Amino acid sequence: MAKILQAKYMAKCIGCYSCMLACARTVRHSFSLQKSAIQIHTAGGLQSRFLADICRGCLEPACARACNSGALLPRKGGGVRFIPAKCLGCRDCVEACVVKTIRFDDTSNKPIICIQCGSCTRYCPHQVITMEERENGY
Amino acid sequence: MATKRIIRVLDINLSEEKVATHHREDLAPFIGGIGVASKLFAELVDAQKDPLDPEQPIILANGPLSTIFPVVTKTVAVFRSPLTGEWGESYAGMRLALAMRMSGFQAIVIRGRAKKPVYLSISDHGVRFKDATALWGLSVSETGSILRGLEQGRGHRSCIRIGPAGEKCVSFANVNVDTYRHFGRLGLGALFGAKNLKAVVIYGEKDEPIENLAQYNRVYKDIYDKAVTTDIMDKYHGIGTAINVNGLNNLNGLPTKNLQQSSFEQAEAISGEAFAEQSLIRKMACAGCPVGCIHIGLYRREFGPGFDYESKNLSYDHELIFALGSFLGMSSQEKIYALIDAVEELGLDAISAGVLLGWVTEAFEKGILTEEQLGVKPTFDQTEPYLEILQQLVQQPNEFYRVLALGSYAAAQRYGGHDFAMTLAKNEMAGYHTGYANILGQAVGARHSHLDNAGYSVDQKLKDKSAEEKVQALVKEEKWRNVLNCLTICLFAREIYQVETVLSALDAIGIKSNEAELNGLGEEIFKIKHNTRLRLGYDFNQLAVPKRFFETVSVTGNLNPATWQEMLEYYKSIIRE
Ligand code: SF4
Numbered sequence: 020m021a022k023i024l025q026a027k028y029m030a031k032c033i034g035c036y037s038c039m040l041a042c043a044r045t046v047r048h049s050f051s052l053q054k055s056a057i058q059i060h061t062a063g064g065l066q067s068r069f070l071a072d073i074c075r076g077c078l079e080p081a082c083a084r085a086c087n088s089g090a091l092l093p094r095k096g097g098g099v100r101f102i103p104a105k106c107l108g109c110r111d112c113v114e115a116c117v118v119k120t121i122r123f124d125d126t127s128n129k130p131i132i133c134i135q136c137g138s139c140t141r142y143c144p145h146q147v148i149t150m151e152e153r154e155n156g157y
Numbered sequence: 158m159a160t161k162r163i164i165r166v167l168d169i170n171l172s173e174e175k176v177a178t179h180h181r182e183d184l185a186p187f188i189g190g191i192g193v194a195s196k197l198f199a200e201l202v203d204a205q206k207d208p209l210d211p212e213q214p215i216i217l218a219n220g221p222l223s224t225i226f227p228v229v230t231k232t233v234a235v236f237r238s239p240l241t242g243e244w245g246e247s248y249a250g251m252r253l254a255l256a257m258r259m260s261g262f263q264a265i266v267i268r269g270r271a272k273k274p275v276y277l278s279i280s281d282h283g284v285r286f287k288d289a290t291a292l293w294g295l296s297v298s299e300t301g302s303i304l305r306g307l308e309q310g311r312g313h314r315s316c317i318r319i320g321p322a323g324e325k326c327v328s329f330a331n332v333n334v335d336t337y338r339h340f341g342r343l344g345l346g347a348l349f350g351a352k353n354l355k356a357v358v359i360y361g362e363k364d365e366p367i368e369n370l371a372q373y374n375r376v377y378k379d380i381y382d383k384a385v386t387t388d389i390m391d392k393y394h395g396i397g398t399a400i401n402v403n404g405l406n407n408l409n410g411l412p413t414k415n416l417q418q419s420s421f422e423q424a425e426a427i428s429g430e431a432f433a434e435q436s437l438i439r440k441m442a443c444a445g446c447p448v449g450c451i452h453i454g455l456y457r458r459e460f461g462p463g464f465d466y467e468s469k470n471l472s473y474d475h476e477l478i479f480a481l482g483s484f485l486g487m488s489s490q491e492k493i494y495a496l497i498d499a500v501e502e503l504g505l506d507a508i509s510a511g512v513l514l515g516w517v518t519e520a521f522e523k524g525i526l527t528e529e530q531l532g533v534k535p536t537f538d539q540t541e542p543y544l545e546i547l548q549q550l551v552q553q554p555n556e557f558y559r560v561l562a563l564g565s566y567a568a569a570q571r572y573g574g575h576d577f578a579m580t581l582a583k584n585e586m587a588g589y590h591t592g593y594a595n596i597l598g599q600a601v602g603a604r605h606s607h608l609d610n611a612g613y614s615v616d617q618k619l620k621d622k623s624a625e626e627k628v629q630a631l632v633k634e635e636k637w638r639n640v641l642n643c644l645t646i647c648l649f650a651r652e653i654y655q656v657e658t659v660l661s662a663l664d665a666i667g668i669k670s671n672e673a674e675l676n677g678l679g680e681e682i683f684k685i686k687h688n689t690r691l692r693l694g695y696d697f698n699q700l701a702v703p704k705r706f707f708e709t710v711s712v713t714g715n716l717n718p719a720t721w722q723e724m725l726e727y728y729k730s731i732i733r734e
């Protein structure tokens with residue numbers, strides 16, 4: 020079974036944003052946190068908890084189902100593969116994602132899709148986010 | 158390959174509610190941060206006018222490495238200090254450098270005075286002047302909560318704001334940055350207050366493609382690994398700077414009870430180790446820093462009978478434990494937290510507030526100040542009178558408290574007790590009593606801060622060297638720190654950002670330089686600062702060091718005024734060259 024991104028240990032998050040920078044850098048070749056597919060933010064000010072918006076790696080991804088141009092294909096083990104060349108920028112996937120984790124990038128006119136590559140986890144100094152196999156297959 | 162760098166300066170005029178963007182190619186050689194800010198400030202400050210005159214500028218600047226390399230997290234503010242009348246320079250972390258980067262501006266200039274209280278909302282889509290009348294008078298935390306609801310960009314924006322102290326132009330009011338960090342020292346908060354500016358919220362979504370991906374990734378990873386997997390930054394991540402409390406105490410370097418002592422019988426109870434074991438609840442980081450040195454402790458307070466408790470999360474570090482702890486003889490963490498809470502909510506600089514209270518206490522003991530003036534009896538180790546004094550100096554109900562709000566130096570000028578008003582060039586001392594280099598470093602450093610040139614470390618590392626060598630080390634360090642502050646790295650990471658690392662990080666984003674050029678830049682900024690502050694009234698010959706420094710034993714033994722004077726003369730001779 021392929022591994023998927025998990026954010027099980029958010030209580031240990033220090034809010035450094037190294038994960039976002041890693042995603043933006045390695046996947047989108049950009050310095051901008053806006054280009055990151057993982058978003059860390061607070062629940063309400065820095066005195067509150069940190070939360071992570073991540074792709075949950077659905078086994079039957081609603082985003083892929085909603086995409087009728089073939090740009091999003093279910094990935095074995097969960098989540099999706101993204102083929103930018105086929106994407107028309109219709110935003111249907113943004114609407115369809117059950118956990119509302121897909122954001123839309125107006126500059127490139129394409130969604131910001133997590134490809135479950137794990138680059139972000141390699142730069143988290145506290146192992147807050149990890150790539151792990153799904154428990155019980157779900 | 159690299160396009161010509163242009164520094165984008167956002168120029169905001171509060172009086173006319175007008176903004177302009179200036180594209181300054183000529184500032185590119187100054188890299189960013191303190192280089193750019195020093196130049197802009199030297200251009201714009203009016204030496205004839207009071208620090209709180211509406212015309213005086215506030216300059217904010219970050220650098221080209223901000224956020225995109227590990228531990229490059231600071232934004233610098235330069236202004237005319239209402240505390241000293243001359244050079245004001247302060248650094249803050251958290252989300253500000255990130256938000257500025259995403260807004261696309263490398264420097265922001267704020268001038269003028271709004272007709273009624275406003276806050277600024279700055280983004281890559283422009284600047285809005287928003288009514289802050291309803292926020293005026295609110296504490297720092299209340300202001301933050303309200304602005305969080307009003308503005309977009311949760312998690313990636315920065316919200317800097319003042320409390321009542323800034324509004325009332327207390328000379329050592331600070332600007333709070335995103336709850337846990339500050340533009341401290343030297344009174345930037347008073348300038349905000351004088352400009353009727355309650356807060357600035359910055360947010361941006363600017364795209365920045367990476368030009369040289371492979372090279373950038375390599376340099377990033379190298380620096381990241383140094384910060385995370387080596388022990389270079391352990392001190393800051395583990396117990397934090399509060400580890401100094403025990404260390405300094407054992408060496409006779411911990412200023413205690415207004416520096417009547419340099420070691421504290423209660424040090425163990427308020428040491429970094431004790432804080433970590435008993436009240437630390439989490440650590441946090443500025444955006445782009447994988448180290449996480451910000452230590453947050455739990456302050457639990459009983460406010461009524463019948464188990465009525467409130468609890469607050471407050472950040473602590475060495476300077477706070479010194480200024481609001483040992484310096485005031487505070488014997489427990491709870492007492493220190495009570496004072497931290499007060500200075501945070503009022504928006505005061507913690508070091509200046511604590512050192513001023515130390516002077517007040519001793520002046521009261523010696524009969525220079527009376528209970529009638531103060532309204533309370535200040536006593537070491539008692540929080541209640543101190544909390545009352547802090548409130549009063551912000552409210553300023555009478556002439557006495559108006560003078561107190563001008564800081565320790567001004568208060569001693571007026572009421573006496575100079576010998577134990579623990580200031581250096583009018584700025585309240587930092588939490589070390591290590592020897593001559595510490596005193597000289599703060600007295601002559603550009604902003605009279607221990608961070609200008611780390612005299613406390615020169616004292617310890619060059620213990621057996623000559624006075625000349627120590628002075629040379631101070632100057633060298635101050636110049637190199639100018640370079641690091643152009644990059645706006647966090648100085649805690651200075652061991653990581655040695656020359657070669659700095660050059661490869663700059664190169665990875667298309668900025669070519671070399672060691673000689675960087676050193677030249679450090680030198681040039683040193684000169685700009687020096688000349689500007691002379692223009693603003695700084696005078697070596699007016700420097701008077703409180704006697705107390707020579708009465709209390711330091712880490713390097715008993716000090717004498719003659720040696721200090723000798724070192725100062727040597728410093729002056731180098732500067733004249
Ligand atoms: S983007 Fe949303 S819908 Fe698609 S796989 Fe991830 S969580 Fe599921």
Ligand code: SF4
Pocket residue numbers: 024041042043046055056057132133134135136137138139140
């Ligand atoms: S797994 Fe890859 S694509 Fe997904 S958030 Fe992490 S770095 Fe980005």
Ligand code: SF4
Pocket residue numbers: 031032033034035036037038039059142143144145146147148
């Ligand atoms: S890298 Fe880890 S610690 Fe840092 S923000 Fe991301 S999840 Fe939190």
